[in-house]
Amino acid sequence: MQKIEKKKASPMEVMKKILGRQIFIPIAALLLLVLFNLIVDPSFFAVVMKTNSAGNPVLTGNLITILDNGSELAILAIGMTLVTAAAGGQDISVGAGIAISGSVMLRVLCGTNPKPEAIQAPIIVAFLVGCLAAMLCGAFNGALVAYFKIQPMVATLILYTAGRSIAAWVNHNQLPIVPPGSFSYFGGVIPGIPIPTPFFIAIGCMILIALVLKFTTLGLYTQSVGINESSSRLNGLNPILIKFLAFVILGICVAVAGLIKVSRFSTINYSVIAKDIEMDAILAVALGGNALSGGKFNIAASILGAYVIQFLTTTLYKFNVRSDALPAYKAVVVIVLVVASAPRVREYLNGLKKKMIQNPSRKEVG
Amino acid sequence: MKENIVLEMKNIHKGFPGVKALQGVEFTLREGEIHALMGENGAGKSTLIKVLTGVYEKDEGDIFLKGYDKAVSIRSPQDAQRVGISTVYQEITLCPNLSVAENMYIGRTAGMGQNWKKINADADKLLRSLDIPASATQQLASCSIAVQQMVAIARAVDMDCKVLILDEPTSSLDEQEVEKLFGLMRNLKEKGVGIIFVTHFLDQVYEVCDRITVLRDGKLVGAYDIKDLPRVQLVAKMLGKELDDMSDIKSEGAVYSGEDAGTAVLEAEGLVSDAGIKPFDFYINKGEVNGFTGLLGSGRSECVRAIFGADRVVGGKVKMHGKDVKISKPIQAMKHGIAYLPEDRKLDGIVGDLSVRDNIILALQTLKGFFRPISKAQAYKYADEYIKLLDVKTASADTPIKSLSGGNQQKVILARWLLTHPDYLILDEPTRGIDVGTKVDIQKLVLKLAGEGMSITFISSETDEMLRTCSRLVVMRDRKVVGELSGEQLTQNMIMNTIAGGNRDNAEN
Numbered sequence: 104m105q106k107i108e109k110k111k112a113s114p115m116e117v118m119k120k121i122l123g124r125q126i127f128i129p130i131a132a133l134l135l136l137v138l139f140n141l142i143v144d145p146s147f148f149a150v151v152m153k154t155n156s157a158g159n160p161v162l163t164g165n166l167i168t169i170l171d172n173g174s175e176l177a178i179l180a181i182g183m184t185l186v187t188a189a190a191g192g193q194d195i196s197v198g199a200g201i202a203i204s205g206s207v208m209l210r211v212l213c214g215t216n217p218k219p220e221a222i223q224a225p226i227i228v229a230f231l232v233g234c235l236a237a238m239l240c241g242a243f244n245g246a247l248v249a250y251f252k253i254q255p256m257v258a259t260l261i262l263y264t265a266g267r268s269i270a271a272w273v274n275h276n277q278l279p280i281v282p283p284g285s286f287s288y289f290g291g292v293i294p295g296i297p298i299p300t301p302f303f304i305a306i307g308c309m310i311l312i313a314l315v316l317k318f319t320t321l322g323l324y325t326q327s328v329g330i331n332e333s334s335s336r337l338n339g340l341n342p343i344l345i346k347f348l349a350f351v352i353l354g355i356c357v358a359v360a361g362l363i364k365v366s367r368f369s370t371i372n373y374s375v376i377a378k379d380i381e382m383d384a385i386l387a388v389a390l391g392g393n394a395l396s397g398g399k400f401n402i403a404a405s406i407l408g409a410y411v412i413q414f415l416t417t418t419l420y421k422f423n424v425r426s427d428a429l430p431a432y433k434a435v436v437v438i439v440l441v442v443a444s445a446p447r448v449r450e451y452l453n454g455l456k457k458k459m460i461q462n463p464s465r466k467e468v469g
Numbered sequence: 470m471k472e473n474i475v476l477e478m479k480n481i482h483k484g485f486p487g488v489k490a491l492q493g494v495e496f497t498l499r500e501g502e503i504h505a506l507m508g509e510n511g512a513g514k515s516t517l518i519k520v521l522t523g524v525y526e527k528d529e530g531d532i533f534l535k536g537y538d539k540a541v542s543i544r545s546p547q548d549a550q551r552v553g554i555s556t557v558y559q560e561i562t563l564c565p566n567l568s569v570a571e572n573m574y575i576g577r578t579a580g581m582g583q584n585w586k587k588i589n590a591d592a593d594k595l596l597r598s599l600d601i602p603a604s605a606t607q608q609l610a611s612c613s614i615a616v617q618q619m620v621a622i623a624r625a626v627d628m629d630c631k632v633l634i635l636d637e638p639t640s641s642l643d644e645q646e647v648e649k650l651f652g653l654m655r656n657l658k659e660k661g662v663g664i665i666f667v668t669h670f671l672d673q674v675y676e677v678c679d680r681i682t683v684l685r686d687g688k689l690v691g692a693y694d695i696k697d698l699p700r701v702q703l704v705a706k707m708l709g710k711e712l713d714d715m716s717d718i719k720s721e722g723a724v725y726s727g728e729d730a731g732t733a734v735l736e737a738e739g740l741v742s743d744a745g746i747k748p749f750d751f752y753i754n755k756g757e758v759n760g761f762t763g764l765l766g767s768g769r770s771e772c773v774r775a776i777f778g779a780d781r782v783v784g785g786k787v788k789m790h791g792k793d794v795k796i797s798k799p800i801q802a803m804k805h806g807i808a809y810l811p812e813d814r815k816l817d818g819i820v821g822d823l824s825v826r827d828n829i830i831l832a833l834q835t836l837k838g839f840f841r842p843i844s845k846a847q848a849y850k851y852a853d854e855y856i857k858l859l860d861v862k863t864a865s866a867d868t869p870i871k872s873l874s875g876g877n878q879q880k881v882i883l884a885r886w887l888l889t890h891p892d893y894l895i896l897d898e899p900t901r902g903i904d905v906g907t908k909v910d911i912q913k914l915v916l917k918l919a920g921e922g923m924s925i926t927f928i929s930s931e932t933d934e935m936l937r938t939c940s941r942l943v944v945m946r947d948r949k950v951v952g953e954l955s956g957e958q959l960t961q962n963m964i965m966n967t968i969a970g971g972n973r974d975n976a977e978n
Contacts, residue, residue: 320834320842323827331820337779337811338885339800339835399822 128392129407132436136414140421147421152297162297165417173413174301175201175360178308179380180387180405182353185321188329189349190248191397192255193385197357199266200240201377204361206270208233209371212286213279226286234358240266241354242347249346263381271373281369290367301363308359312402322400325349329397379430383412386433389440412436473500474535475663476521476554476632481530483516490516491527494689496682498632498663500535503654505674505695506667508684509707509765509930514667517684518634522556523549535631555625556634563609563621569596570605573624595627596620599653615646619653626657633657634665639673651677669766670947671700671969685709700969707764708932708965725756725922733791734893734924735776735807740785742775747949748785751776753893753926758919760927760935763945763968769928770812771948773895776926777802777809790892803836808886812897812928814875818882821871825863826852828870828881833888855884860910876903883911893924900929912938932964946970 140147150164179197186194211232214223222229240262247258281287292299316322327335328342335342360380365371385395390408393400412433419432442448476498483491491513498504508514519525521532523543531540534552543549549556563572570585570592592605601619603612609620618638625633635654639647654664654677666678674681674695681698683690683706690706698706724730733752741748746768753759761769774780776787778796787794789805796802802809811817820828829852830843837843843851852866859880863873870881879899886894896915900908915938919925927938935942941955944967952967 318842319839321839323823323831323834323842324839326823327820327827327831330822331816333817334811334820337777337799337809337817338832339798339803341798341800 125392125401126404126407129390129404129411132390132411133407133414136411136418140418144421147418155292157294159292159294160297161292161299165421167299169410169413169417170302171299172301172417173410174299174305175363175377176380176383176387176409176413177305177406178356178360178363179353179384180391180409181308181312181402182349182356183384183388184391184393184400184402184405185325185349186255186353187385187388187393187395188397188400189325189346190255191329191395192248193381193388193395194241194244194259194350194353195256195381195385196240196244196259196262196266197353197360197384198377198380199262199264199270200237200354200357201361201364201380202267202270202371202373203240203273204233204237204358205365205371205376206273206373207236208362208365209279209281210273212281217274217277217279219279219282221282222284222286230358230362233361234355237358237361238351238354241350241352241357245347245350248350249343267373270371274371276373278370278372281365283369286366287369288366290363290365304359304363308356309406316402321348326399330399383433384409386437386440387412390436474498475500476535477533478517478521479531479533481517481520481532482528483520483525484528488687490687491520492687493530494684494687495692496689497692498665499680500631500663501658501661502679503658503664503666503677505678505681506665506684507674507681507703507707508690512684512707513687514684515636516687518556518636518665518667521549521632522546522554522634550628550630553629553631554634555628555630555632556636557618557621557625557638558636563617563624565608565610565617567609568605569603569607569609569612569620572609572620573605573627577628595623599623599626599656601653613646615642615649618642618650622653622657626662630662632663632665634667636667637669638666639668639670647673669764671703672947674703675700683707701965704764704965704969725920727756727922729755731755734789736788736791737776738786740772740775740782740787742771742780742782744771744774744780745948746771746775749943749950751943751950753924755924756919756922757941758915758925758927758939759941759943760929760939761943761945762928762932762935762964765930767945767968768948769945770897772943772945772950773809773897773926773928774811777807777895779809779811800835803832803889803891806890806892807895808832808889808891808893809895810879810882810886810897810899812901814879814882814901819870819878822869824867825856825861825870825873825881826866829855829866829884829888832885836889851888855881855888859884859887859914874903876907879903879911880907883914887918891923893926894918895926895928897928898930899927900931900934908934932961936961936964944968 147165150162150166152160153163155161183193183197186192208229211224211229212222212226213219244255244259244262247253247261248255288300289304290301324340324345327338328340328345332342360377364377387409388405389395390411391401391404391406393405415432415436416429419429424432474497476496478494478496481491481494481496494513494517496517506514506517516525520527521543523545526544532543534541537552541552543552543554564575567575570589573592573595574588589605596603596605599619601616601623603616603620609617612620622633622635638650642650654666658664666674668674678695680692680694681703682692683703685707686709732755734755736752738750739748740751749772751772761772763769771780775782776796778798778801782797787796794801794805796805796807799809820831826848830848833851834843849866855861856863856866861873861880861884862877870878873881883899899911912934915925915927927935929935936959939959941953942959942964943950944952944954944964946968951970954963954967
């Protein structure tokens with residue numbers, strides 16, 4: 104979680120510290136976007152206090168939108184980074200997983216009546232049951248990948264395809280609506296606090312994963328298994344268990360993101376909820392400079408990558424790009440990323456760097 | 470070119486970045502002979518075969534074939550086939566779901582139209598003439614592995630081949646199947662085909678071959694008639710030790726003299742894993758250094774991997790300090806105080822992208838468990854301590870281990886295991902591919918640790934290293950323990966005699 108502190112440090116210090124580091128990639132992308140908006144329309148950064156429909160004071164502005172809407176992606180990026188590092192592949196079923204866990208939460212909250220007068224169970228119970236559902240999905244994927252050694256993308260294709268149907272089946276294809284109340288706080292604002300709740304939930308998840316990484320050996324084990332499975336086994340690790348664990352942790356992240364998603368609307372649309380979010384989550388991991396083939400990882404960079412993607416999305420909306428044209432712009436980002444990380448380009452850049460270092464010395468000699 | 474010589478390779482050189490795989494190798498094959506190409510792994514056998522079959526392009530040298538006036542140029546496997554050189558590899562490279570005849574003629578028939586009736590008839594005729602028990606229309610997968618192997622040979626023979634290369638064809642066959650294959654080889658020999666036979670099995674060489682060419686370290690040792698080269702001589706030539714000038718070196722280290730010296734640390738009885746070794750018994754005493762010896766591929770590594778639980782153990786009993794223990798995975802062995810430095814440093818040892826520090830603490834960390842991470846400060850302390858102790862040359866403890874030299878990587882892996890303070894340390898080829906200075910360092914360290922009471926199993930391809938460090942040697946041949954040498958018996962001659970073995974009775978397949 105160093106990145107959060109760094110973001111607050113003075114720009115020069117940050118630059119010095121991060122230049123040449125992995126986290127440099129998302130920071131460079133972020134600076135590029137900031138610069139673009141500053142030049143084209145500085146009012147992009149305006150944040151003003153307004154009163155929302157419920158009469159509560161809230162901060163509004165593009166930056167707040169980014170922090171708000173980027174939360175689910177940032178939370179997913181945590182789990183996706185771990186899965187990528189351990190299994191050397193990605194989970195493409197997280198969007199479907201959100202649909203399942205969100206549907207389960209609604210089912211517990213509303214009971215059999217899709218439009219109840221009051222919620223039928225405490226929110227925490229609903230969340231825990233939804234969490235269990237998402238962890239089961241993660242366990243299913245994890246078992247296929249870790250034990251049966253199926254490629255992650257292929258293994259998670261199953262839930263990617265079937266997940267939304269399962270989600271609809273959980274509520275008999277009805278659309279339950281949660282009665283107004285505290286459930287909407289998770290995806291909106293808590294009265295009296297002007298910053299959207301999802302941002303705090305995301306911060307909470309970041310602190311949690313930071314603590315887990317500090318007080319367990321998850322980081323070392325995950326990287327070791329991702330880099331050299333055979334060697335890890337001979338050092339007493341259980342690669343199957345560790346890969347499995349990564350998928351289950353991603354399941355928890357999916358449940359938290361699902362809670363925010365269903366809370367935003369107090370209902371669910373099975374085919375639209377969290378659509379294509381898996382691709383953004385994978386892009387966040389890539390943007391964070393993590394190798395998609397597994398191994399060493401940097402979760403802070405992935406989280407920053409998630410916010411960069413949201414920044415891009417918000418910027419495009421600001422310039423009235425239609426939502427169905429968004430993927431085309433993201434594709435450009437993917438192309439730049441993929442080409443920039445290709446070995447051939449890396450070699451060329453390294454060669455360029457060497458020349459730049461050598462040239463001045465030659466001049467001195469001459 | 471002499472009348473009956475079918476293939477002559479002269480002064481063949483082939484280099485890879487950093488390695489000279491072949492240096493001035495000569496090879497001659499006569500008509501109607503079975504010629505064994507022998508050498509340890511890495512001696513250059515496969516490189517020579519690949520040069521001959523056009524997989525690699527030679528750097529220097531000439532290849533002459535009967536029927537060609539000038540040296541032939543072989544630049545691709547297709548070229549090799551065209552001039553009559555065919556190869557049958559260890560793994561069957563045919564299509565199991567096609568018929569026998571289809572496999573024999575696939576890729577060799579011109580045009581779209583096929584006269585399957587004629588092809589099947591031709592195939593049957595050829596199979597009969599070679600005494601191969603298969604019919605043309607049978608699906609290949611329904612034949613035994615040996616017959617599949619034979620179909621591959623029939624395909625090669627039918628392509629008008631003068632030189633047939635058999636690369637480890639017997640490694641997946643049982644004894645009867647090997648006999649069948651040998652029958653076919655003798656049959657072809659009478660038809661005048663020159664056969665190059667590559668194998669690890671000494672018994673098979675003496676059963677079927679006429680001549681032997683021995684390679685070592687990419688150089689030609691010599692070509693011999695089989696009757697002029699007894700087994701012991703052959704082993705000596707492969708290992709590179711002449712029988713006469715083998716000095717008798719004794720262990721010189723300080724011997725452990727604690728009260729419990731001579732008590733067994735580990736005893737194994739009938740231990741067997743799924744890696745294809747025969748059940749073996751083994752023990753090691755407190756403060757003892759012993760070793761497994763035998764040619765590469767004789768099962769040395771598989772034995773220690775079974776002890777450590779690295780391969781799946783399928784039978785046998787193990788006792789640690791006199792108590793029965795169950796070791797089926799590495800973590801269990803580690804908890805009982807066993808450490809294992811694997812043979813393949815790159816594949817099984819280092820975790821390449823991680824730092825030297827993380828690589829050093831990895832084993833200790835897994836022993837401590839998931840919820841008790843070693844603090845960064847403590848990890849640096851451990852790393853610095855062992856970097857200094859073993860004199861590891863690294864820019865810092867944060868350097869990724871993959872950027873270190875082989876010898877220094879090996880020291881880091883050694884540090885990893887020493888940090889766990891094991892009772893029993895297994896070193897599988899710790900000195901392979903590292904510089905001479907580090908080799909000596911490691912041997913000294915082994916003797917020092919044993920002097921302090923650690924039990925160590927030391928495996929090395931270099932017999933003199935083993936003689937210098939070990940007080941007892943377990944000898945292996947063909948994946949089976951065939952003897953044990955200690956005290957006065959620890960001489961190069963004795964080791965080679967035991968490795969070579971005398972008669973066919975005590976050697977299997």
